[in-house]
Amino acid sequence: MHVLIVLAHPEKQSFNAHLAEKTRQTLLDLGHEATLINLYGEDFDPREADWHYSARKDVDKFDAMQEQRHHWHMKKLPSTVERHISLLSRADAVVIHFPFWWFGAPAILKGWLDRVLVYGGLYKSDMRHEDGSMRGKKALLVSTAGASMQACAPNGRDGDMRLMLWPLMYSLHYVGFDVLEPHLIYGVRGGLVADDEKRQRDQLTQQSLEYQAKLARWTDWPSVPFNRNEDFTDGQALKPDAPVYSPFVRHAEVADTAVQAEISQL
Ligand SMILES: Cc1cc2nc3c(=O)[nH]c(=O)nc-3n(C[C@H](O)[C@H](O)[C@H](O)COP(=O)(O)O)c2cc1C
Structure with missing residues (x-):
């Protein structure tokens, strides 16, 4: 199996970057192939906009969907987008690592979907959902929240984190992925000192080990029903x-x- 790992975090020393590397190592240890792309590391531009398109169908008015389809057919997509699409096409699964920011994905990840899931190429009206271009491939979200598990529960103060990730999971399902139950880690906070910092470090070490053990049983992972x-x-x-x-x-x-x-x- 070949797995594409997508990291959407600006800091190399973050817990999310640590988890992405653990995903890579665990999969390699299991005998799989793994490729990690770091969206901040490669300065991915999340803004879908006219300046990315070199052979405009309509130079007077920018219509993102029409230009995506046109450039797909002309084989003139932006080179980064083309590379990410070929990595997705080659992969049997994608694992996406990101921090929960303002009750959703960081802008760079949202923009990755906007730009890389190209209309006319990766989806169109007769090529989506169970007939989507990514059918047969799995997608897993791994996300960390600063708030506690209780705060992120359906009856918690911040609301149901899993439900807030539904639009992201549905987008992946829209292009055909079999979306696995997201792996969510709560209470990941910075700025702690002394005993609090040590307690947090121990908890995160434990969380990381539990995640790696779960990843090793990849085939048992349940899917999100749609x-x-x-x-x-x-x-x-x-x-x-x-x-x-x-x-x-x-x-x-x-x-x-x-x-x-x-x-x-x-
Ligand atoms: C811009 C921003 C928005 C955030 N929004 C949320 C949020 O909506 N809910 C939450 O629980 N934590 C939120 N946090 C906290 C992060 O989720 C937390 O710092 C992160 O998951 C820790 O992982 P890391 O060490 O890999 O950065 C936010 C942090 C930032 C910087």
Whole structure:
């Protein structure tokens, strides 16, 4: 198996960089191939914009989707994007390491999706979800939060971290990946001193070992369920008898009534 590891963290000594390197080493030890790309390290520009495109279809008005498709077909995508796409194409799996920043992915990672998941090439209307270009490949998010596990729980003060990562996981599913349950590590805080710092270091060492042990059992890792194309009507509404896997895609009336009932009790 060949695994592409994507690191979205500005600091080489960060816990996220440490975990990305552990992913690489663990996979190599298991006899797999692994390639690590460090988005900050290679100064990846996360801004999707006209200046990346050398053979514009329309020079008067920049339409990102149209230019992506055009440059894909012309084989004139920006060289970085082309390289990342060929790494994705070659990989059987991708592991993405990032800190949870403002309740989502850091901008550099969001921009990586904006630019590298090229319309017309990696997805189009008849090539997405279970028919997506990345079908058969696995994708795993590994993310750290500063807040505690309880704060990031569904009933926690900061809200459900796993649910906040749903748009990112759905984007990967959109292009066809089999998305694995994200590996989330909580309470990763900087600026600690003395005993607090030592306690934190010991906890992170333990977390890192647990993650490596879990990664070694890669094939047992559960997937995140998503609705299949057949669960939707031609008008793209969830069929009444279709299963619900996320509050983001739900039987609207039932869910909204339940939420309203809870709110009205406040
Ligand atoms: C810009 C920024 C935004 C952050 N937003 C959140 C957040 O929304 N929730 C949270 O729990 N921690 C947040 N944090 C804390 C980071 O998640 C935490 O510092 C990081 O996961 C620690 O891992 P590292 O040592 O690899 O950087 C934020 C930190 C920064 C710098």
